[in-house]
Every structure is written in C-alpha cells, then in structure tokens.
Amino acid sequence: MIVEQPLSYPPKTGPIHLPKDGRPADVQVLNLVKTFDKIEAVKGISFNISKGEIFGLLGPNGAGKSTTINMMCGYLEPTSGDTIIDGLSVTREPMKVKRIIGVVPQEIALYKDLSSVENLEFFGEIYGLSRQERRTRAEEVLHFVGLYDRRKEPINNFSGGMQRRINMAIAMLHRPNFLLMDEPTAGVDPQSRENIFDTIEQLRDQGTTILYTTHYMEEAERL
Numbered sequence: 001m002i003v004e005q006p007l008s009y010p011p012k013t014g015p016i017h018l019p020k021d022g023r024p025a026d027v028q029v030l031n032l033v034k035t036f037d038k039i040e041a042v043k044g045i046s047f048n049i050s051k052g053e054i055f056g057l058l059g060p061n062g063a064g065k066s067t068t069i070n071m072m073c074g075y076l077e078p079t080s081g082d083t084i085i086d087g088l089s090v091t092r093e094p095m096k097v098k099r100i101i102g103v104v105p106q107e108i109a110l111y112k113d114l115s116s117v118e119n120l121e122f123f124g125e126i127y128g129l130s131r132q133e134r135r136t137r138a139e140e141v142l143h144f145v146g147l148y149d150r151r152k153e154p155i156n157n158f159s160g161g162m163q164r165r166i167n168m169a170i171a172m173l174h175r176p177n178f179l180l181m182d183e184p185t186a187g188v189d190p191q192s193r194e195n196i197f198d199t200i201e202q203l204r205d206q207g208t209t210i211l212y213t214t215h216y217m218e219e220a221e222r223l
Ligand SMILES: Nc1ncnc2c1ncn2[C@@H]1O[C@H](COP(=O)(O)OP(=O)(O)OP(=O)(O)O)[C@@H](O)[C@H]1O
Pocket: 036, 039, 040, 041, 059, 060, 061, 062, 063, 064, 065, 066, 067, 068, 106
C-alpha cells in the first residue's frame, strides 16, 4: 500500500540571509582524540574546512562521527586536540564559538509538548535574540523548512522527518557562520532527503560553512 502525503517542501522562499555578517567560517580540526575508558572513540582526526565549503564526514555505526561533532562544537571535552573556528579555539573560548555555530544533533532535541513557534522562541532566547528578532527569525526559518502552516501544533503531532526539520530550523535561528549536522538524512524519505540537500546547498550559497555526517557514500559524494 502506498500512502501519499505531499509536503510543501522546500518552500519557494527567497534567501534567508545566513549568516548575519554574510561570512562563512573556516574550520581547522587539529588531531582530535577521545577515549571513553578503554574505548578509543576518535583516534586523532585532523582536517580543514574552507570558508563556504560543504564537508561530509562518512562512516559506519560507531566510527566516531557524533563524538567528533560533539567535540567540534564544545559539547564534549576532547582527550586531546582542538578545533579552531574562525580563529577561535573551541576548548578555550567555547562561549564565543557557540554564537557563530549551529548544531543539528543526531537525536531530536525538542520540547515535544510545545509547538514549533514555542520551541523556536525558547531556543531564540537562549541564543540571546531580541523579542523582535526571535519573532522575525522564527517565521523565516519555519517558512524555510516548510512547516510554517503547522507552527502552532505541538511537536508530538509531527512525523520524525518533520521533527528533524524543526531541529534544523532551530540550528539556523541565530544565523550561524558554521552549521554542523549529525545525520540530517537519517530516517528521512528519499524525496525529503533530496530536499535537505537542496537546503544545505542554499545555506552554503548564502554564506555558511557546513559539516554533515552520513552512512551513505553516495550522499558524501553528492555535494
Ligand atoms: N558517552 C560514551 N561513553 C562510552 N562510549 C561512548 C560514548 N559515546 C560514544 N562512545 C563510543 O564511541 C564510539 C563512537 O561512537 P559515535 O557515537 O561517535 O559513533 P558514530 O560514528 O556517530 O555512530 P552512528 O553512525 O551509530 O551514529 C562507539 O564505540 C561508542 O560506543
């Protein structure tokens, strides 16, 4: 049986002006190592991402992708090594770094009883956006991910793929210069997957450096 439920995604919107200063970040990952007890989750990884580049991190389950992303954005302290984003050290200046990056975590991180607008309002406040900015940005990003019409429904009503899109909307709320996405296409249908890649390309074209992780070789090669 085929169930068809067309979604208006991606919407026909203009640029959403990312980032605020129109300047993508450059990123250097310097020999990151993470050991959990005896497990060496990340064994010394180094790479550079140029300004405005889309960088795919490819690997099977347990390869250390999430651990790497979590160290790169300051959620997890590395055993050794560091990441430099726009000249800022993640280990030494985590608060400054958080202002210029956006993160889409692997697990959905939303308040499920609240609506999209309420979630965006909450995270906007954490990012330090003014009330006016929060309102304007929430509308812009909801249009961008194609869920503006359903903005007042609780997240509980949304499918997994829709929840992922709201997670993306939250990550781009404060116009980051560098966006990190942990498996943005996991559990997403092929049509929406294409749309997510279109979105990623649009964000790049508007001046954002992007890192994403995937299990699929063809996804890593696509961008
Ligand atoms: N908090 C933790 N405590 C102990 N071990 C951990 C912890 N987090 C991750 N690991 C281990 O580190 C290794 C890498 O895990 P990680 O989540 O980074 O992989 P991944 O590449 O993101 O995998 P997946 O594709 O399944 O998301 C795994 O062996 C995992 O068990």
